[in-house]
Amino acid sequence: MNWSEFFSMGERAFYVWGSFGAFGLAIIVEILLLRMRLKKVTEKVKI
Amino acid sequence: MSIFKYASPSTFYPLAGKMAPWFAVIAAILGAAGLYLGLFRAPVDFQQGEVYRIIFIHVPTAWMAMLIYVIMAVYGVMALTFNTRLSSMMIEALAPTGVMFTVLALWTGALWGRPTWGTYWAWDARMTSTLILLFLYIGYMALVNAMDDKKRADKAGALLVIVGSANVPIIYFSVKWWNTLHQGYSVAASGSSMDASMRMPMLLMTFACWAYAIAIALWRVRAIILEREKEAAWVANLHGSASLKTSGVRA
Amino acid sequence: MANVAISPENGVLLAFRRDLRLAVRSKGEVIQAMVFFVMVVSLFPLAVGAESALLKRIAPGVMWVAALLSVLLTLPRIFANDYADGTLEQLAISPYPMAVIVAGKMLAHWFTTGLPLAIVAPVLGLQFGLGAHELGVIVLSLMLGTPVLSMIGAVGAALTLGVRGGSILTALLVLPLYIPVLIFGAGAAEASMAGIDYTANLSLLGAGLLLGALASPLAVAAAVKIALD
Numbered sequence: 150m151n152w153s154e155f156f157s158m159g160e161r162a163f164y165v166w167g168s169f170g171a172f173g174l175a176i177i178v179e180i181l182l183l184r185m186r187l188k189k190v191t192e193k194v195k196i
Numbered sequence: 197m198s199i200f201k202y203a204s205p206s207t208f209y210p211l212a213g214k215m216a217p218w219f220a221v222i223a224a225i226l227g228a229a230g231l232y233l234g235l236f237r238a239p240v241d242f243q244q245g246e247v248y249r250i251i252f253i254h255v256p257t258a259w260m261a262m263l264i265y266v267i268m269a270v271y272g273v274m275a276l277t278f279n280t281r282l283s284s285m286m287i288e289a290l291a292p293t294g295v296m297f298t299v300l301a302l303w304t305g306a307l308w309g310r311p312t313w314g315t316y317w318a319w320d321a322r323m324t325s326t327l328i329l330l331f332l333y334i335g336y337m338a339l340v341n342a343m344d345d346k347k348r349a350d351k352a353g354a355l356l357v358i359v360g361s362a363n364v365p366i367i368y369f370s371v372k373w374w375n376t377l378h379q380g381y382s383v384a385a386s387g388s389s390m391d392a393s394m395r396m397p398m399l400l401m402t403f404a405c406w407a408y409a410i411a412i413a414l415w416r417v418r419a420i421i422l423e424r425e426k427e428a429a430w431v432a433n434l435h436g437s438a439s440l441k442t443s444g445v446r447a
Numbered sequence: 448m449a450n451v452a453i454s455p456e457n458g459v460l461l462a463f464r465r466d467l468r469l470a471v472r473s474k475g476e477v478i479q480a481m482v483f484f485v486m487v488v489s490l491f492p493l494a495v496g497a498e499s500a501l502l503k504r505i506a507p508g509v510m511w512v513a514a515l516l517s518v519l520l521t522l523p524r525i526f527a528n529d530y531a532d533g534t535l536e537q538l539a540i541s542p543y544p545m546a547v548i549v550a551g552k553m554l555a556h557w558f559t560t561g562l563p564l565a566i567v568a569p570v571l572g573l574q575f576g577l578g579a580h581e582l583g584v585i586v587l588s589l590m591l592g593t594p595v596l597s598m599i600g601a602v603g604a605a606l607t608l609g610v611r612g613g614s615i616l617t618a619l620l621v622l623p624l625y626i627p628v629l630i631f632g633a634g635a636a637e638a639s640m641a642g643i644d645y646t647a648n649l650s651l652l653g654a655g656l657l658l659g660a661l662a663s664p665l666a667v668a669a670a671v672k673i674a675l676d
Binding site: 369 | 602606607610611612616619620622623624626627630631634637638643651655662666669670673674676
């Protein structure tokens with residue numbers, strides 16, 4: 150397995166990694182935002 | 197009556213907390229398997245080359261965008277017929293994740309369209325319908341956020357998603373009609389004769405997204421329940437029992 | 448009033464007549480919506496140029512979008528005043544079911560917006576160089592489509608009653624739901640210009656009208672009840 154070939158995705162790296170990257174980023178951001186929301190409210194009710 | 201037992205926020209709150217991690221684990225396992233098969237094992241498409249791998253996230257996110265709105269409408273029907281507050285809270289908990297998947301479906305569709313069709317946005321029937329679906333999500337969230345009276349927001353939001361979902365098939369049909377009339381692009385996002393080695397990662401990713409959406413919705417509904425019921429006695433008891441437990445351990 | 452039988456038709460008529468009378472009394476509003484329609488349509492030649500082939504091509508779409516916006520701007524008229532002065536609550540405890548009352552109100556709204564728009568549309572069509580046949584199709588499509596706009600719009604107007612940022616919020620809720628009407632409405636005239644069969648478009652608009660007539664009173668009544676709770 151050649152990694153640089155893998156990352157180049159047949160000269161389509163921008164499109165492929167732009168898609169997979171956005172997918173990963175969106176999930177991470179959603180989880181972080183939700184954790185902040187949960188933390189804020191649990192502090193408020195002091196569980 | 198056993199189902200209605202869990203329709204109360206106070207009994208659903210701990211249940212959601214117990215279930216959510218399981219769905220998160222399932223999502224992580226399926227997602228890892230799907231990504232591995234999709235990126236490393238699935239063969240290169242002889243027509244599109246490597247770029248076709250975008251469908252492993254484009255198709256699942258597009259399906260989830262649609263599915264979450266339908267599930268919101270089902271909760272809407274439950275909210276208005278059984279008058280259950282929890283159903284409305286579930287709609288509210290699902291909406292942001294629905295928006296996320298809709299935006300991802302549009303984004304990946306554009307990035308897939310550029311090398312395949314030569315343009316980021318082609319006004320094809322599926323992409324246009326997905327854009328309208330995004331508008332429907334935004335409408336729901338705008339309505340619920342604009343209302344200070346939560347009880348009214350719950351019911352109004354429920355009614356709006358029901359009306360919206362009744363319109364979704366009509367919108368899909370009309371956009372398809374418009375698309376054929378104007379002889380626009382109509383490239384199928386996935387070939388019907390798809391090889392099993394390509395179909396498998398797509399299914400895995402779909403179920404991963406599904407489990408992820410459930411886990412996130414359960415966690416978010418916990419946040420919503422606490423935000424709304426912070427004055428309620430059972431929340432105070434939650435606090436009491438938790439501190440009792442820790443003090444018991446220490447003693 | 449006392450000797451009028453409590454039947455659904457009378458309920459529709461009662462609400463219809465009342466709203467129509469109010470609209471006629473303040474005739475400014477009806478005329479304003481028509482003038483707005485005319486002005487928006489007239490903006491397009493100024494924006495894209497007066498090239499006759501281009502204007503003819505975009506005419507159905509322009510007229511339909513302008514009609515849609517005019518209807519959108521008049522939506523608050525259906526409930527907002529009655530909600531503010533408490534009339535809506537009075538209507539809610541009247542012997543007539545809410546679905547019947549809102550049906551009358553939607554009908555009155557169409558009479559004072561959609562119908563006038565369909566009537567002035569031919570004049571505007573002439574500005575865009577449309578022939579008599581295409582104009583006829585546009586008028587017919589507006590006649591069939593604008594009632595659906597009133598029905599869908601009434602749901603949005605009722606849901607946003609008394610909510611801050613009401614009118615822009617109504618637009619956000621209602622515009623995505625207007626898209627099928629826009630597609631079939633503008634598509635009818637475009638098909639007739641292209642020499643394709645346009646009756647399918649008109650039939651679909653008619654089907655939408657029937658479906659809306661059946662479903663919208665219930666949805667709007669539910670929305671009004673939520674607002675009054």
